[in-house]
């Protein structure tokens with residue numbers, strides 16, 4: 001049966017702003033207090049989705065969340081009517097209001113880890129929502145993420161949903177940003193590659209000293225167990241801790257994979273050769289010839305990789321079987337990265353073209369093309385069981401642009417987050433969105 005990779009991109013929410021919330025993510029902390037443009041951010045994301053859908057790639061959309069999260073503010077002791085909760089938080093704890101207002105669910109690579117049916121014991125597609133435990137503003141995402149995913153992948157015959165792992169640092173889980181699936185055909189059994197930043201229950205193992213390691217080995221192992229993966233279909237690797245300390249806060253900032261290809265930096269993993277050998281061996285046992293494209297530090301430094309987001313790219317298989325790499329404009333603006341990309345596509349290797357998108361609104365918070373999408377490999381039958389209203393086409397693109405034009409502001413500052421009208425605007429917009437995407441009631445204000 002035919003099978004596809006479907007990319008579900010996060011629709012940027014109406015409260016998109018720059019609050020410097022992610023210690024260890026250089027773009028986030030350095031753009032603190034800049035004015036954001038939520039309308040432009042949402043449109044940049046929609047442009048990418050539509051352009052890729054028009055090129056023949058399967059593309060879906062994942063809804064944003066209700067922000068500010070009044071429910072979270074109430075848990076923290078702010079009380080009264082909703083607008084009073086916001087007023088109190090703005091006066092007493094503006095940084096907490098900002099955290100509760102983040103549109104960070106747009107980076108759907110962090111929404112969940114997904115294992116396709118060909119890899120799992122029970123033959124279902126498995127989803128585990130990521131607890132995003134390392135950052136408060138992201139740790140509040142998973143309950144709504146789970147409801148939205150269930151509204152998109154509702155059929156229990158095909159889709160199995162797991163709640164987020166226990167919300168403690170030892171099980172810190174950042175979802176698909178640290179997970180790559182290698183395979184031949186998307187519908188055939190593959191090897192799932194889990195990359196972690198530290199082992200929580202081991203002592204004396206290397207770990208970063210400056211910035212946090214968000215993902216633990218134990219979290220990755222728990223997800224593999226929940227999904228019913230077998231040892232011959234799993235490889236674990238530790239990210240180089242020194243590189244985390246330079247600002248590589250997720251593995252998808254230093255490597256990306258698709259089918260049998262891994263595109264990665266020379267300094268991606270600890271014990272890199274062992275990792276590559278294990279991937280090669282386990283894939284060979286499934287009849288797949290693994291190809292690693294290693295970018296040397298001499299061609300693109302770790303700093304350039306972080307600044308340009310070369311590896312936070314999408315590798316997409318075209319109809320002719322060759323791959324296209326989707327990169328942010330920052331890659332073209334960096335002369336060393338631009339030169340590398342030109343050489344790469346002319347090298348005769350599996351990647352023979354690249355496509356550039358302007359995603360600056362998201363990039364300023366450390367979110368490139370790969371952060372903005374959750375990959376779900378599906379057979380034709382499974383794709384037929386997905387809520388069709390979330391799949392991108394001309395009509396949905398038109399509707400969503402119109403919806404953004406109607407409800408989004410084109411400027412947002414920290415002070416604007418104190419405006420109680422913003423909450424109302426957000427709820428009105430999301431209520432309509434759940435009708436467009438036929439999600440039912442998924443937001444706290446709707447429950």
Ligand SMILES: N=C(N)NCCC[C@H](NC(=O)CCC(=O)O)C(=O)O
Pocket residue numbers: 017018019020021022025028029102104107109110135138177250252253365366367368370371372
């Ligand atoms: N690499 C992947 N897959 N995702 C990128 C996530 C960026 C996100 N930034 C933020 O949450 C910044 C929000 C702010 O500072 O306002 C984060 O650090 O978790």
